[in-house]
Amino acid sequence: MVGMQDTCKKRLRQRIEGEGRDLLLIDTGDRVEGNGLYDASNPQGNYTRDIFQQQHMDVICVGNHELYKYNTSDHEFFGMVPGYKQNYLASNVDFLDPKDGKRKPFAQRYRKFSTKIHGVRVLAFGFLFDFTGNDKNTVVQPVEDTIREQWFQDAIRDRDVDLFVVAGHVGLTQGEFENLYRAIRDVQWDVPIMFFGGHLHIRDYKKFDDKAYGLASGRYMETIGFQSISGLPSHKEQDESMSVQLVQPNFARRYIDNNLYSFQHHTHLNETTFPTDRGRNISSMIAKARKELDLDKRYGCAPQDYWMTRAPYPSEDSIFTWLDSHVVPDKVVEPRRADKPRIIIGNTGAMRFDIFKGPFNRDTEFIVSPFTSGFRYIKHVPYSTADRLLEVLNNAGQFFSSSSSELGTKELAPPEEASTRYTKVLPPSSSKNHLHLQNPEYPGSLSLLSREPGLTPGYTTIDDAGTDGDDTIHSQLAFYKVPPCFESRVNVKDYVKPEETVDVVYLDFIQPWVLAAMRFLGAEYKDGDTAPYAEGKSFTRMIREWVEENWK
Numbered sequence: 001m002v003g004m005q006d007t008c009k010k011r012l013r014q015r016i017e018g019e020g021r022d023l024l025l026i027d028t029g030d031r032v033e034g035n036g037l038y039d040a041s042n043p044q045g046n047y048t049r050d051i052f053q054q055q056h057m058d059v060i061c062v063g064n065h066e067l068y069k070y071n072t073s074d075h076e077f078f079g080m081v082p083g084y085k086q087n088y089l090a091s092n093v094d095f096l097d098p099k100d101g102k103r104k105p106f107a108q109r110y111r112k113f114s115t116k117i118h119g120v121r122v123l124a125f126g127f128l129f130d131f132t133g134n135d136k137n138t139v140v141q142p143v144e145d146t147i148r149e150q151w152f153q154d155a156i157r158d159r160d161v162d163l164f165v166v167a168g169h170v171g172l173t174q175g176e177f178e179n180l181y182r183a184i185r186d187v188q189w190d191v192p193i194m195f196f197g198g199h200l201h202i203r204d205y206k207k208f209d210d211k212a213y214g215l216a217s218g219r220y221m222e223t224i225g226f227q228s229i230s231g232l233p234s235h236k237e238q239d240e241s242m243s244v245q246l247v248q249p250n251f252a253r254r255y256i257d258n259n260l261y262s263f264q265h266h267t268h269l270n271e272t273t274f275p276t277d278r279g280r281n282i283s284s285m286i287a288k289a290r291k292e293l294d295l296d297k298r299y300g301c302a303p304q305d306y307w308m309t310r311a312p313y314p315s316e317d318s319i320f321t322w323l324d325s326h327v328v329p330d331k332v333v334e335p336r337r338a339d340k341p342r343i344i345i346g347n348t349g350a351m352r353f354d355i356f357k358g359p360f361n362r363d364t365e366f367i368v369s370p371f372t373s374g375f376r377y378i379k380h381v382p383y384s385t386a387d388r389l390l391e392v393l394n395n396a397g398q399f400f401s402s403s404s405s406e407l408g409t410k411e412l413a414p415p416e417e418a419s420t421r422y423t424k425v426l427p428p429s430s431s432k433n434h435l436h437l438q439n440p441e442y443p444g445s446l447s448l449l450s451r452e453p454g455l456t457p458g459y460t461t462i463d464d465a466g467t468d469g470d471d472t473i474h475s476q477l478a479f480y481k482v483p484p485c486f487e488s489r490v491n492v493k494d495y496v497k498p499e500e501t502v503d504v505v506y507l508d509f510i511q512p513w514v515l516a517a518m519r520f521l522g523a524e525y526k527d528g529d530t531a532p533y534a535e536g537k538s539f540t541r542m543i544r545e546w547v548e549e550n551w552k
Contacts, residue, residue, distance in 0.1 A: 002051055002055075002221075002282055002283075002286060003279045003280065003281075003282035003283030003284075003285075003286065004260055004263060004279060004283070005055075005221075005224075005258065005263070006054070006055060006276075006278060006279050006282050007263070007274060007275060007276045007278070007279030008224075008263035008266075008267060009025060009055070009056065010276055010278070010279075011263075011267035011269060011274060011276070012266060012267055014267075015267055015268060017116065017117055020117060021117060021118075022115040022116060022117045022118055022120060024058040024059065024115070024122075024165070025056060025057050025058050025059075026057065026058065026059050026060070026165070026167050026196045027055075027057045027059070027060040027061070027167075028061055028063070028167050028168060028169050028196050028197060028198035028199075028217075029060075029061050029062050029063025029064075029065075029066065029128070029169035029198055029199075030063030030064070030065045030066070030169060030198065030199070031048070031052055031063070031065075031066065031080075032044070032045060032048075032063075032065050032066055032072055032076075033065050033366075033370040033371070034220060034352055034353075034366065034367060034370045035363065035366055035367055035370070036290070036293060036295040036362055036363035036365070036366045036367070037286065037289055037290065037293070037295070037363075038366075038370075039366040039370045040293045040294075040295060040362060040363075040366060041289075041293060043071065043075065044071070044072065044075075045072070045075055047285075047286075047289040047292075047293070049075065049079050049080065050285075051282060051285060051286065052080065052083075053079075053080065053083035053084070054278075054282065057084060057087055058087055058113075058124075059087060059089060059111070059124045059126060059165060059167045059196075060084050060087055060088050060089070060126070060167075061088070061089050061090065061091075061126030061127065061128065061167050061168060061169060062076065062090055062093055062106060062107070062126070062128055062169065063128065063169040063198065063199070064128065064129070064131045064133065064134070064169060064199070067093070067128075067131065067133075067134035067135065067138050067140070068133060068134065068135065069135055069372075070135040070136065070137050072135075073095070073134070073135060073137050073138045074098075074137060076106075077095045077106060081106065081107045084107075086108055086111055087111065088107040088108065088126070089107055089108055089109070089110060089111055089124060089125060089126025089167065090105060090106035090107035090108070090109070090126055090128075091109050091110060091125045091126050091127045091146060091152070092127055092128060092140060092141045092142070092143055092145075092146040093105075093106040093107075093128055093138060093139070093140055093141070094106055094138065094139040094141070095137065095138055095139075096136070096137045096138065096139070098137070103139060106138065107126070109125075109151060109152075109155075110123065110124060110125045110126075110151075110152075110155050111123075111124045112124075112158070112161070114235065117236070118232070118233075118234035118235065118236055119234060119235035119236050120162045120163055120232050120233070120234070120235070121160055121161050121162045121163070121235070122161070122162070122163050122164075122165055123155065123156075123158060123161045123163070123164050123165070124164075124165040124166075124167065125155075125164075125165070125166050125167070125168075125180075126167050126168065127143060127146075127166065127167070127168035127169070127170055127176065127180065128140055128168065128169050128170070129143070129168070129169060129170040129171070129174055129176050129199060130142045130143060130144075130176060133411075143170075143176040143179055143180060144176075144179055147179060147180065147183045152183075153187075156183065156184050156187055156188060157187050157188075159188075161188070161191055162191070162192075162232050162233055163191065163192050163193075163194065163229070163232060164184055164188070164191060164192070164193040164194070165193075165194050165196070166180055166184075166193065166194070166195045166196070167195075167196045168180075168195070168196070168197055168198070169197075169198045169199050170197050170198065170199055171197055171198075171199050171200035171204075171216065171418075172195065172197040172200075172204050172205075172206040172214040172215075172216050173200075173204075173206065174199075174200075177195055177197065177214060178208075180195075181193065181195075181208045181212060185209070185212075190211065191211070192211045192212065192229060192232070192249050193208065193211065193212035193213075194212075194213065194214070194215075194227060194229060194251075195208070195212070195213070195214030195215070196214070196215055196216075196217075196225075196227070197214055197215070197216040198216060198217070199415060200216065200415045200416070200418060201218065201219035201220075201414070201415040201416050202216060202218060202219070202415075202416060203216065203217065203218045203223055203225070203255045203459055203461045203463070203469070203470075204216040204461075204463055205227075205253045205463035205464055205465050205469060206463070206464050207464040207465070210248065211248075211249060213227065213251045213253070213464075215227040215253050217255070218255065218459070219415075219416075220353070221258055222257070222258055222459075223255050223256065223257065223258060223459070224255075224256040224257075224258055224262070225253070225254075225255060225256075226253065226254040226255075226256060227251070227252070227253045228251070228252045228253070229249050229250065229251050229252075230249060230250045231248065231249035231250055232249060252465075253463075253465060253469050254469060254471050255459065255461055255469050255470050255471060256471045256472075257458070257459075257471060257472045260274075262471060262472065290363075293362070294362060295361065295362045295363040296361050296362070296363070297361055297362045298359050298360070298361045299360050299361060299362070299364075299365065299544055299547045299548045299551075300359075300360045300547040300548055300550070300551030300552055301358060301359055301360060301551050301552075302355050302356065302357050302358060302359075302360050302547075302551060303357065303551065304317070304357050305317065305354065305355065305356055305357050306318065306319040306322050306354060306355040307319060307354050308320075308348075308351055308353070308354055308414060308482065309414070309416060309417075309478075309479050309480050309481075309482060310354070310477055310478050310479070310480070311478075311480060312480045313480065313482045313483070313486075318482075319351055319354060319355060320348055320351070320482060320486050322355075323346065323351075323486065323488075324346075324486045324487065324488045325488070326546065326550070327542065327543055327546045328344050328346065328488040329344075329488045329490050330546055331534070331537075331542035331543075331545060331546050332344050332375055332488070332505060332533070332534050332542065333534055334377070334503075334505075334533050334534050334535070335535070337379070337503060339491065340379075340491065340502070340503050341489075341490070341491040341492045341493070341496075341500075341502040341503070342377070342489075342490050342491065342492070342502055342503040342504070342505050343386045343387075343389065343390075343487055343488075343489050343492065343502055343503070343504055343505070344375075344487060344488045344489075344490065344505040344506070345389060345390060345393065345485055345486070345487045345504070345505070345506040345507070345510070345514065346485065346486055346487075346506070346507050346510075346539070347412040347413070347484060347485050347486075347507060347509065347510050348412070348413050348414055348417075348482050348483065348484060348485065348486060349411070349412050349413050349414050349415075349484075350369060350371060350373065350507055350509070350539060351368060351369055351414070352367065352368060352369060352370060352414075353367050353368050354368075355368055360547050360551060365540060365543065365544045366540070368543065369539060369540045369543055370540065371509070371538070371539065371540060372538050372540070373507050373508050373509045373538060373539055374507075374508055374532065374533070374534065374536050374537060374538050374539065375505055375506065375507060375508065375532070375533040375534050375537075375539070376505070376506060376508045376511060376530045376531060376532055376533055377503050377504060377505040377506070377530065377531060377533040378503070378504045378518075378525055378529055378530055378531075379501075379503050379531075380501040380503075381501055381502055381503070381504045381518075381523070381525075382498065382499060382500075382501055382523070383496045383497070383498055383499075383500045383501065383502055384498035384499070385518065385521045385522070385523045386502050386504050387496075388521055389487075389504065389514065389517055389518070389521070390485055390486075390487045392517040392520055392521060393409070393412070393484060393485045393510075393513060393514070393517050394409070394483040394484050394485055396409075396517065396520060407512060407513060407516060409484045409513075410484075412484035412485055412510060412513060413482065413483070413484045414482070416479075417481065417482065417484075455473060455474055455475040456474055456475065457474060457475050457476075457477050458470075458472065458474030458475070458477070459474060459477075460474055460475075460476040460477070485510070505533050505534075507539060511527070511530065515527070
């Protein structure tokens, strides 16, 4: 797919520039984790880094997944950033260089350039949301603090600018983009602004004002987001008649399904005229890498589909029911304490994708759960405390927000759960036989299930511009709310005296929330009271082992 996408970029640029228009390519981050091509290599990204660096981008920024781990950030800074040179922007992210220990910008703070065809003067930034889960070799400065810095204030006061481009691994409805919008508008009330967002895994389009719009292009390379603007001035000699900017620029958007048919349609080419040698070479590189990594190695065969949000939880079609009823009780075991009663807690955000009926191979393993998180535990926790942990984790969002600036339950659930601005969310008990309903109270792109003949299921987006953004018409998907966390209980009797104790086991990623919930319940535990569990195995490995043993 990356090879075809590279071909599409070249062919689309040829078409658009041939028609006398400019094309900019934007990447808003999260290029790591979530597929075997990246996760199965050693070191991780050993193959994808070379492939990505062959993709031209006019503006590229960092996502939170590039910063979770020390080695990932290190490879990004020393490998990817130099590859993209001045096009890689990091307006609020710094790197602690191990060579001298000094803090320096992760990449260039901003970039000013002129477009190829019309010479439109663009001032571009690249931001990350106020992320706090980064490793010790990076620093993410809150956007609100960055806005006050002199370099930013000087940059946005440049009057020789026709267009602001703000790329960011930020949801369009998150406060960081709103703060940036207001900061620019305070000093430049009339210059158009184009925001390009991400992180929330949705197709979305937001109107900030008549001259400022933002586009988010979904998740996992499923969507090519296309945002256009007309009415900008041209600074080329042959276009003097366009040198004065129109009073009102015109914005538009389109969400393009990431497949060969869409690419050929929009480039006005076919299976004979579309391919390029470069695209074929990239596809060959990927095929060779997949073979070397043995990504098609089969571990088992899923007997049915298991959904993250397209089935209610709990239900037999829910991936989380499959986890809490089968995988977790069977595989999350510390041999020395196997006979002890235990309550095991995981977060729904630990899963990244559905499981489809059919082969479950090495690539599937990383697509479904790419993270390296293992389990930790606290022993001898009074049952009266452990019994209420899940309730607190799933319902005490306000407590977490007030107890620590770094905690909030939205980080525990899949990103889509925090982005249902236009999605009618089904409660767990709802039937699947619903018609589509628009709900303006709810950011998002998934809707209720409808059974329209001849259409394949897919995105049916509603955004600030209406319902006509999807390039391909699909039947609508169901979207069910899932809680931040789920649990399994092993060796726990139906009736347990409050003073009896159990082991509390949890994914290590959620330890700060677990300890905070304990404090909320009156039990003081610290990091030093915890220990590794299940011999340090990762959750991803446990899922794979369960599949090997049960889906033969």
